[in-house]
Amino acid sequence: KAGVTQTPRYLIKTRGQQVTLSCSPISGHRSVSWYQQTPGQGLQFLFEYFSETQRNKGNFPGRFSGRQFSNSRSEMNVSTLELGDSALYLCASSVLAGSADTQYFGPGTRLTVL
Amino acid sequence: DQQVKQNSPSLSVQEGRISILNCDYTNSMFDYFLWYKKYPAEGPTFLISISSIKDKNEDGRFTVFLNKSAKHLSLHIVPSQPGDSAVYFCAANTGFQKLVFGTGTRLLVSP
Numbered sequence: 026k027a028g029v030t031q032t033p034r035y036l037i038k039t040r041g042q043q044v045t046l047s048c049s050p051i052s053g054h055r056s057v058s059w060y061q062q063t064p065g066q067g068l069q070f071l072f073e074y075f076s077e078t079q080r081n082k083g084n085f086p087g088r089f090s091g092r093q094f095s096n097s098r099s100e101m102n103v104s105t106l107e108l109g110d111s112a113l114y115l116c117a118s119s120v121l122a123g124s125a126d127t128q129y130f131g132p133g134t135r136l137t138v139l
Numbered sequence: 140d141q142q143v144k145q146n147s148p149s150l151s152v153q154e155g156r157i158s159i160l161n162c163d164y165t166n167s168m169f170d171y172f173l174w175y176k177k178y179p180a181e182g183p184t185f186l187i188s189i190s191s192i193k194d195k196n197e198d199g200r201f202t203v204f205l206n207k208s209a210k211h212l213s214l215h216i217v218p219s220q221p222g223d224s225a226v227y228f229c230a231a232n233t234g235f236q237k238l239v240f241g242t243g244t245r246l247l248v249s250p
Contacts, residue, residue: 029182058236068183068228068240081235115182119236127173128236130182 026052029118029131037137043104046134050097050118057099058128059091062113071114074099103136111138142166143231145241152248158216160244162229167210169231173238174203174214176225183228187214219248 030049038044050057059071070083074093091101097118103110113135117128144163152158162172170191175183189196189203189212196203202215216223229241 031182056236058238060238067242068230068238070237070239073236075236081237083237113180117182117236117238126171126232126236127185127188128232128238129185130175132182133180135180 029116029129031114031116031131031134033134034132035135035137037139038106039139040106040108042106043102044106044136045100045102046114046116046136048099048101048116048118048131050099050116051120051129054118054120054129055097056119056121056126056128057093057097058117058119059099059101060115060117060130061085062115062133063109063111068115071101106138108138110136112136141242142169142233142239143229143241145227145229145244147244148242149245149247152219152246154221154248154250155218158214158219158223158246158248160214160216160227160229160246162212162214162241164210164212164231166231166233167207169233171232172203172205172212173230173232174201175228175230176223177228177243178225186227216246219246221248221250223248 058073073081093099113133117130119126173188174186177183226243230238
């Protein structure tokens with residue numbers, strides 16, 4: 026079974042621009058979560074979607090948004106990019122909807138904001 | 140407020156010996172814990188998990204121990220191999236698939 030895929034793998038943007046990242050979960054997985062990894066803050070939870078509904082959100086500004094489609098694929102969008110948004114953005118999927126479930130991560134999208 | 144802590148930023152072990160990575164958490168409501176292995180610029184790879192109803196879970200060379208009273212868990216790797224060299228993250232599932240991660244421990248296994 027194919028793993029979680031993320032596109033693009035690398036992205037360079039300038040301040041003020043917006044960006045959209047895409048994630049395709051493992052087949053059959055309905056929950057998709059997004060995380061940001063930076064050297065200073067580590068791995069931080071952004072939001073989680075299940076059946077096209079955002080069920081949980083981390084402590085990030087409203088410039089960070091996401092959505093999930095009926096086929097469970099998900100996108101996240103960052104508007105008005107800032108230098109501090111440079112990070113590795115990770116998507117993870119899981120099959121169940123409860124708390125005792127394992128998330129499987131994709132390879133990530135490396136975003137550089139200049 | 141760091142809810143999941145990995146106090147050792149690095150650990151060096153010789154090949155064939157045991158590696159023990161430690162993790163502490165603050166919230167007694169956490170009931171599911173996971174360990175991930177990560178290489179730079181890649182996504183974390185799931186290793187092993189444990190539910191709070193257990194105190195031990197084994198999978199091959201990997202064993203996770205959970206001490207609920209101490210709010211402490213540990214990952215044992217026996218025997219350690221050079222290919223195990225990576226950063227290891229402990230995480231707690233806080234509900235609705237929100238994982239809270241520790242800061243990671245860099246493991247170096249030397250031949």
